[in-house]
Amino acid sequence: MRNVTLILDDGSRFSGKSFGYEKPVAGEVVFNTAMTGYPESLTDPSYAGQLMTLTYPLVGNYGVPPFTIEPNGLATFMESEKIHAEAIIVSDYSYEYSHWNAVESLGDWLKREQIPGITGIDTRELTKVLREHGVMMGKIVFDDEPDNVPEAAYAGVNYVDRVSCKEIICYLPAGTSQTFSVNSSYAQLNSQFSTFNSQFKKVVLVDCGVKTNIIRCLLKRNVEVIRVPWDYDYNGLEFDGLFISNGPGDPDTCDAAVQNIRKAMANEKLPIFGICMGNQLLSKAGGAKIYKLKYGHRSHNQPVRMVGTERCFITSQNHGYAVDNNTLSADWEPLFINMNDGSNEGIKHKKNPWFSAQFHPEAASGPTDTEFLFDEFVKLL
Numbered sequence: 001m002r003n004v005t006l007i008l009d010d011g012s013r014f015s016g017k018s019f020g021y022e023k024p025v026a027g028e029v030v031f032n033t034a035m036t037g038y039p040e041s042l043t044d045p046s047y048a049g050q051l052m053t054l055t056y057p058l059v060g061n062y063g064v065p066p067f068t069i070e071p072n073g074l075a076t077f078m079e080s081e082k083i084h085a086e087a088i089i090v091s092d093y094s095y096e097y098s099h100w101n102a103v104e105s106l107g108d109w110l111k112r113e114q115i116p117g118i119t120g121i122d123t124r125e126l127t128k129v130l131r132e133h134g135v136m137m138g139k140i141v142f143d144d145e146p147d148n149v150p151e152a153a154y155a156g157v158n159y160v161d162r163v164s165c166k167e168i169i170c171y172l173p174a175g176t177s178q179t180f181s182v183n184s185s186y187a188q189l190n191s192q193f194s195t196f197n198s199q200f201k202k203v204v205l206v207d208c209g210v211k212t213n214i215i216r217c218l219l220k221r222n223v224e225v226i227r228v229p230w231d232y233d234y235n236g237l238e239f240d241g242l243f244i245s246n247g248p249g250d251p252d253t254c255d256a257a258v259q260n261i262r263k264a265m266a267n268e269k270l271p272i273f274g275i276c277m278g279n280q281l282l283s284k285a286g287g288a289k290i291y292k293l294k295y296g297h298r299s300h301n302q303p304v305r306m307v308g309t310e311r312c313f314i315t316s317q318n319h320g321y322a323v324d325n326n327t328l329s330a331d332w333e334p335l336f337i338n339m340n341d342g343s344n345e346g347i348k349h350k351k352n353p354w355f356s357a358q359f360h361p362e363a364a365s366g367p368t369d370t371e372f373l374f375d376e377f378v379k380l381l
């Protein structure tokens, strides 16, 4: 096993060994305190550009599930079609694995997908450094190739454009899908969608890097999902509700999506629901401002309170930016607040059926306690 060094932008160095693909990488170093969920987190497109540190020490002991694809094109057990994180950083990689659904080891999967994985890192110390200093860029360098040092940028890069779909994909609850060109006319698309199936309500899903379980959660509730690229202007389509997905990187690089949401808001009766990046883009469409957290929320146990109630939920989270509550205009109010740091965890319009969550009601992985938000959205359609 080759020796590697993780070098942070402040000069901190951590020694470890490579157990994944052998390639130096650079990216934003973030930490996730969940105890499980590495297959889901690695394939969550919101981790694009990031080196994912897991603070739970023992990683890999339940292996990796098969990468099977359903008839509608969605992965059965993963959150997208490939690993999106740039690398995984762990304390104690388990070479042995055991699980009823495992078909390979984490190390073999990383090698196949050409993603570095490093072990033997003091992830407690690393997390303390990130917590005190704030999130930082970092590099993984192989000790026997000290001059092979990669470069990367994170701030200001439009990662959403890299991970979003390039065509329109229509999913039916029955488990099939069909792809359409973004160059088709609205008239063509509308007639296709209605002959496709008219009995279901139609939701346009703006794909900023959507996790599969969001699509599963919608299909399970018998809606037809029209997945469109992040910057596609869907306002000429006929649909019953608008969903804005999670996604990687800086929301301030996604103006085209914000403009389209503003146009859609001309219809005050149109139900709109956003998750994570979707919360940030909906807030921006409503005039609010976004800031970068000192270090993000990435875990399975983030407590949020529903504003105006004593109802608290334990949520799954993965975000580095947040909506500034003080910049919400008079028409909007916070829907959820993070009980650890008081930051915004969702917003709601005072009159119109528009709301969002900064956390992940679709879980995958993590607690499913807030999945009812999908029911609330579907009821509004």
Ligand SMILES: NC(=O)CC[C@H](N)C(=O)O
Binding pocket: 046, 245, 246, 247, 248, 249, 250, 251, 275, 276, 277, 278, 318, 319, 320, 321, 322
């Ligand atoms: N999971 C997400 O949608 C993350 C949103 C955004 N990229 C952030 O880090 O805050």
